[in-house]
Amino acid sequence: MTQKQGYPAKSYSVPTKRYCQTLSLKDNPALIAEYRKIHSRAESWPEIREGIRSIDILEMEMYICGTQVFMIVETPLDFDWDTAMEELSHLPRQQEWEDYVARFQECVPGSTSSQKWKLMERMFYLYDE
Template sequence: MWPEIKAGIREVGILEMEIYLLENRLFMIVETSLDFDWDTAMNQLAKLPRQEEWENYMAIFQACAEGATSDEKWNMMQRIFYLYNS
């Protein structure tokens, strides 16, 4: 991962990030501030230096259209289950 990619992730307001791979799917967990806006952040991220190059590389691991940007590939999911220690 190039330094520009890490800097861009931070620049759009993502505090922590994990990405998991399962076959041709990537699953991402992010921690953000409470006022974080996903759509705005992904749109900004898509325009940052080297991001297009990074997205093209990551497309190797994803089932997506060629040239897809961050805001086209990453979508919010709804959590349907969690188990925490009480």
């Protein structure tokens, strides 16, 4: 389903920054459909959502186009990516989740989230005039 109206963005009471990441899925329509399903509100693991929030991630959104998944992570300005990802990798069920979703992803088995997802570099924005 394509939304042509755009997606609402949350507002926060603190200044934020965002990280953008991408990863590739295996080119298998049945696996991609299942990957989408396990990320739904009904199917995603509560411990994983709680863990993401516990490391001060304010919002995480994933978008898909074919076999490419794009993630936007919204954080407070003082968020330290490397420290947070290290903490996340040791939270309950996190590696179990990573191993579970790895069967859908083009990645090395046993990889952590930060090893699978590739941070993207911003190359354009509407520059201040």
